[in-house]
Amino acid sequence: METLMEMLPIILPLFIIQLILMVTALVHVLRHPNYRFGSRGIWMVVVIVLQIIGPVLYFAIGRGEED
Template structure:
């Protein structure tokens, strides 16, 4: 029971962070789907990177595939 109490103490901090992470990933995936052509890799590989590397993947996508 101590583990659940400890997790419950961190929930007010974890829930917004998880929400931001989901929003970041969804935004990156939606932008990837809408983009006609990507520069560095194909769309399937980008989608896997965004989903599997939760924090780093979307950030890498936004930095590397930013259109000017």
């Protein structure tokens, strides 16, 4: 696992982007209570558990209309 520690600076950007994606989606879920379907709880789980595809799904089909 020593190589993994060496590679940390290379892997780090990957985690950061993934985190940004998740946090952006999560903030949006919490701030906008209207969804096309599903509830806040469901979308929070989807966004946190499903890496990458979760936030994509939320923004593409879960996000409600702006009001």
